[in-house]
Amino acid sequence: MMWFSRMKQTLPLLTISFNSKSYSSYLGKFKSPQGYETGLTIYNSAAHKKVPFILKNKGIITWYMCGPTVYAESHIGHACCYVKFDILRRIMENVFGLNVLLLMGITDIDDKIIKKSIESNLSISEISRMFEFDFFKDMAAMRLIEKDFAYVTEKGNVYFKVTKGMSADILSEISEDNETIIDPLKKDKRDFVLWKVAKENEPFWASPWCHGRPGWHIECSVLASKIFGFHLDVHSGGYDLLFPHHSNEKSQSEAYHSCSQWGNYWLHAGLLQVGDDIKMSKSIENTISIKEFLRENSVNDFRIFCLQSPYRKNMLYCSETLARAKDMHRKFHNFINELELYSNGELVSPQIDEDKLLSKLRSTEEQVISLFADDFNTGQALLCLTDLIDVVNENLQSTIETVTFKDGITAISACSNYIDKTLEVLGIKIICKKKINRDFYI
Numbered sequence: 001m002m003w004f005s006r007m008k009q010t011l012p013l014l015t016i017s018f019n020s021k022s023y024s025s026y027l028g029k030f031k032s033p034q035g036y037e038t039g040l041t042i043y044n045s046a047a048h049k050k051v052p053f054i055l056k057n058k059g060i061i062t063w064y065m066c067g068p069t070v071y072a073e074s075h076i077g078h079a080c081c082y083v084k085f086d087i088l089r090r091i092m093e094n095v096f097g098l099n100v101l102l103l104m105g106i107t108d109i110d111d112k113i114i115k116k117s118i119e120s121n122l123s124i125s126e127i128s129r130m131f132e133f134d135f136f137k138d139m140a141a142m143r144l145i146e147k148d149f150a151y152v153t154e155k156g157n158v159y160f161k162v163t164k165g166m167s168a169d170i171l172s173e174i175s176e177d178n179e180t181i182i183d184p185l186k187k188d189k190r191d192f193v194l195w196k197v198a199k200e201n202e203p204f205w206a207s208p209w210c211h212g213r214p215g216w217h218i219e220c221s222v223l224a225s226k227i228f229g230f231h232l233d234v235h236s237g238g239y240d241l242l243f244p245h246h247s248n249e250k251s252q253s254e255a256y257h258s259c260s261q262w263g264n265y266w267l268h269a270g271l272l273q274v275g276d277d278i279k280m281s282k283s284i285e286n287t288i289s290i291k292e293f294l295r296e297n298s299v300n301d302f303r304i305f306c307l308q309s310p311y312r313k314n315m316l317y318c319s320e321t322l323a324r325a326k327d328m329h330r331k332f333h334n335f336i337n338e339l340e341l342y343s344n345g346e347l348v349s350p351q352i353d354e355d356k357l358l359s360k361l362r363s364t365e366e367q368v369i370s371l372f373a374d375d376f377n378t379g380q381a382l383l384c385l386t387d388l389i390d391v392v393n394e395n396l397q398s399t400i401e402t403v404t405f406k407d408g409i410t411a412i413s414a415c416s417n418y419i420d421k422t423l424e425v426l427g428i429k430i431i432c433k434k435k436i437n438r439d440f441y442i
Contacts, residue, residue: 027045027046027242027246027247027250027266028247028250029260030044030047030051030261030264031260031261032051032052032054033056033261034054035054035055035056035057035058036054036055036056036057036058036059037052037054038053038054038055038092038096038098039096039373040052040092040096040373041053041373041374041375042265042267042375042376043267043312043375044264044266044267045242045246045266045267045268046263046264046265046266050375053265054264055098055233056231056233056264059097059098059099060098060099060101061098061099061100061101061233061234062101062228062231062232062234063089063100063102063103063232063233063234063236064102064103064104064105064223064224064227064228064232064234064235064236064263065082065085065102065103065104065105065235065236065237066104066105066220066235066237066238066245066246067104067105067106068106075280075282075287075288075289075290076272076280076287076289076290076293076302076317077271077272077280077281077287079290079302080269080271080272080306080315081237081238081269081271081272082104083302083303083306083427084269084270084306084311085236085267085311086427087303087306087307087376087426087427088267088311088376089102090426091372091376091378091425091426094425095369095372095425096372101228103223103224103227103228105219105220105224144160144194144252144255144256145158147255147256148161149161149164149165149252149255149256150194151187152209153185153186154185155185155197155210156195156197156207156209156211156212157183157185157193157195157196157197157209157210157212158194158195158196158209159186159187159191159192159194160191160192160193160194160217160248160251160252160255161187161188161191162188162190162191162251163188164255165251165252165254165255192215192217192244193215193217194214194215194217194218194252195207195209195212195213195214195218196212196213196214196215197211197212198210198211198212198213216245217244217245217248217249217252218252220245220249221249221252221253221256224253225253225256225257230257230259230262231262231263231264232263232264233264233265234263234264234265234266234267235249235263235265235266236266236267236268236269237268237269238268238269238270239268239269239270239271239312239314240279241268242266242268246266250262250263267311267312268312269312270309270310270311270312270313270314270315271314271315272315272317273314273315274286274316274317277314280317288317297322297326298329300329300428300429300430301322301325301326301329302325303426303427303428304325304328304329304382305321305322305324305325307378307379307382307426308321308324308325308328308378308379308382309379310376310377310378310379311376311378312375328382328386329428331386331389332385332386332389332419332428333430333431335389335392335393335416335419336416336419336420336430336432337430337432339392339412339413339415339416340416340432342396342409342412343409343413349396349408349409349412350395350396350408351408352395352396352398352408352411352412353395353408354408354410354411357391357392357395357408357411357412357415358414360391360415361388361411361415361418364385364387364388364418365418367381367384368381368384368385368422371384378426381422385419385422385423388415388418388419389419392415392416395408395412396412
């Protein structure tokens with residue numbers, strides 16, 4: 001299940017108990033949770049290492065994902081992040097049988113959107129659909145102020161005190177030179193905004209402090225808390241959100257809920273780069289829109305491109321990396337369509353060592369499950385699939401026959417079906433005649 005939520009709309013498994021272990025990180029201290037084992041090991045940015053993935057509720061994952069800020073056309077850098085996390089979700093659900101409750105927050109009111117509105121002479125509602133912020137009247141900032149985690153300036157801005165939060169040991173280490181909003185009324189330059197006064201000609205909503213709008217960090221905290229309450233299994237986003245967004249979000253949420261570990265696992269997707277370590281970004285105008293990409297390439301090409309490298313590593317977008325993805329897509333497509341000709345009798349299957357091929361299939365299945373369980377190693381899993389394709393093709397082209405060889409239609413069909421189904425789990429749908437007929441009659 002997945003929700004797409006805009007800010008103005010809302011704020012075999014075994015029970016185990018791991019030894020209490022704490023890890024320091026940019027997100028504060030991580031403590032291994034108690035709960036239910038999933039068989040997965042994932043890289044947790046809060047621990048700076050791979051750790052066992054343990055759930056609070058058996059078989060159920062509560063997952064919040066930071067979504068895009070919608071002020072311009074989406075580009076493939078955005079798509080890369082969300083496709084990667086969609087792949088992880090598919091593996092969790094379809095391979096490990098977990099019930100994933102995924103909420104994505106979409107920021108549709110912030111400085112960039114307002115600037116875009118003024119520049120384009122369009123209303124905010126035309127840039128991004130607008131709803132009411134009624135719930136902000138009793139938003140998280142109110143409670144944070146009452147608990148002395150936040151304060152109101154004379155002008156009505158509300159700031160979070162970095163020295164008071166549960167993650168204060170991390171935030172307090174930040175140099176005071178790191179000031180994103182210059183305001184002489186701030187008590188500490190590092191304090192970040194929860195509610196900001198509206199400037200002239202900006203949209204605003206009523207609050208106990210001033211006519212204004214929410215700060216960026218509070219949006220995700222309110223959304224996630226509105227749906228999931230005081231605890232998250234997983235929180236995710238691009239690596240560029242690790243600081244300050246996720247650090248601040250974690251600190252204010254733990255202060256609001258009076259807990260020491262609001263989110264157990266923090267997953268961060270690597271960024272899409274163009275050239276020498278340069279992030280693809282709307283702000284520096286080096287983007288390729290999704291529409292532009294799809295004019296010459298397919299959805300499958302892009303998804304395989306994302307699958308070929310670890311989800312948490314940066315990816316270089318260039319003609320060579322894209323060509324590798326397209327070549328692999330072509331290999332999968334040709335194999336599945338050719339094997340369909342054998343299975344429906346249009347091509348005669350040669351005599352092959354069926355037992356050996358089925359043994360290779362079983363070992364591939366085991367390898368792929370193991371790779372998925374180890375922090376979603378999709379790149380190596382794809383290589384296992386292409387290796388199986390090579391073995392099948394070698395058998396089909398072999399001219400050697402012995403008494404142990406037999407009609408191999410069962411074995412080659414099983415291999416083809418396994419590869420096809422695994423690709424579908426990852427979101428790759430290879431078109432062939434059999435599927436077209438099946439979809440037509442359904």
